[in-house]
Amino acid sequence: MIKWLYLFFCKVGLHRYEKVDINYSFGPGGSTETIKCKDCGIKKIIPTETISCIKVNCENLNLFF
Numbered sequence: 301m302i303k304w305l306y307l308f309f310c311k312v313g314l315h316r317y318e319k320v321d322i323n324y325s326f327g328p329g330g331s332t333e334t335i336k337c338k339d340c341g342i343k344k345i346i347p348t349e350t351i352s353c354i355k356v357n358c359e360n361l362n363l364f365f
Contacts, residue, residue: 303339310340317344 306316315337324331331348 306339310337310342315340315342322348 317335320336321334332345334345336343
């Protein structure tokens with residue numbers, strides 16, 4: 301019943317991501333994480349440095365939980 305609501309949020313751009321794969325490396329590319337939306341299945345590959353910066357900014361601003 302809520303599935304249609306989650307798909308609507310995906311159309312708007314609000315996804316519910318889960319970590320699928322984490323690759324650690326020490327080269328210039330650095331580590332990456334592959335995340336996938338639980339509802340629509342879209343996948344993204346994100347550098348780990350970007351994710352840690354997003355977490356720090358959100359914690360400092362108290363935007364989430």
